[in-house]
Amino acid sequence: MLKMKITYKTDYALKAILDLAEHYGQGVVNIHDMAGRIDAPAKFLEQVLFDLRKAGVIESRRGKEGGYLLAKAPREITVGEVLRLIEGPIEPISCVREGYSDCGDVHKCVFKKIWRDVHQATSDIIDNITFEDLASQVESAQKIPVYSI
Numbered sequence: 001m002l003k004m005k006i007t008y009k010t011d012y013a014l015k016a017i018l019d020l021a022e023h024y025g026q027g028v029v030n031i032h033d034m035a036g037r038i039d040a041p042a043k044f045l046e047q048v049l050f051d052l053r054k055a056g057v058i059e060s061r062r063g064k065e066g067g068y069l070l071a072k073a074p075r076e077i078t079v080g081e082v083l084r085l086i087e088g089p090i091e092p093i094s095c096v097r098e099g100y101s102d103c104g105d106v107h108k109c110v111f112k113k114i115w116r117d118v119h120q121a122t123s124d125i126i127d128n129i130t131f132e133d134l135a136s137q138v139e140s141a142q143k144i145p146v147y148s149i
Helices: 008-022 031-038 042-054 079-087 112-126 131-142
Strands: 058-061 067-070
Touching: 008 031, 008 042, 008 058, 008 067, 008 079, 008 131, 031 042, 031 067, 042 058, 042 079, 079 112
Parallel strands: none
Antiparallel strands: 058 067
């Protein structure tokens, strides 16, 4: 469990939320347009968006002019929230979880503090990055001139 491996589903979920954050306040986003921008298969993206909608992170609008939009402001959605929603708990090892008692060595294990620190450091990072922050970074990066010869 120490390997924090991000699945394609989570990767697409993060990219989809970022895409919606970049279009926040501009109306709904068409799934096919989004799929093209984030380089995701539309059918798979549809499943990812279904999970995000079910969790209340995004909303959908039906019809010819339908699409998706964020259910709350980008500043209110963190990377950690989306990661946990799709991947589940992010602890590097089970014994770090609150109330864990399946290990007979849990009280004298010298590694437990390390794993708690790893978990805390990871949480501190992903829980303090909002999609508003990320959308601003994308906007800034797009303003950087590209020179070629």
